[in-house]
Amino acid sequence: SQTIHQWPATLVQPVGSPLSLECTVEGTSNPNLYWYRQAAGRGLQLLFYSVGIGQISSEVPQNLSASRPQDRQFILSSKKLLLSDSGFYLCAWSKGTELINYFGQGTRLTVV
């Protein structure tokens, strides 16, 4: 069966520090991968998605970037965090022939 792993679960980082959140999927190949963000009191917003290695699409211009160095690995990064980057970050995957997004457990990022 397929599983998705996302870490760390919580993270507190100072303003101006770098960020790296990692997500991996097991049990499938060539998944579509996604990063969503949930800011306090708001719904979920798609940040990035990827349909293959090295292929990244950005939905919202911002301080963050994403990379897909391996088929089942998706990384969310920032060179310098802003206070507004605080939120709950969710990684998700879907199989290209299916429509369902399956979500990881999320990372709670607090920028102080």
Add this chain to the structure above:
Amino acid sequence: AQSVTQPDIHITVSEGASLELRCNYSYGATPYLFWYVQSPGQGLQLLLKYFSGDTLVQGIKGFEAEFKRSQSSFNLRKPSVHWSDAAEYFCAVVSGSARQLTFGSGTQLTVLP
């Protein structure tokens, strides 16, 4: 552009009462619709989905939803709410060729004993 509206930010019901959470979508073609639930600090769990066919779909945990094209709605219902149903509920629609989702802003459900 596709959009999803959940008009109710917060709903409070008593345990055992019926529940209906509203969802309206804006989408030009046949929508693929979902309801997800999120417990505090957790990821999202899929409750149910609508792709085509029968407009009344059954999901997990006793939930159901009805797709009404004429009203552009996909409301979630449960006949008798349990205290464990307290959570945040998100309606979503597939919005792109990469199967990415557009979400509503969510409805927070509180269940009173």
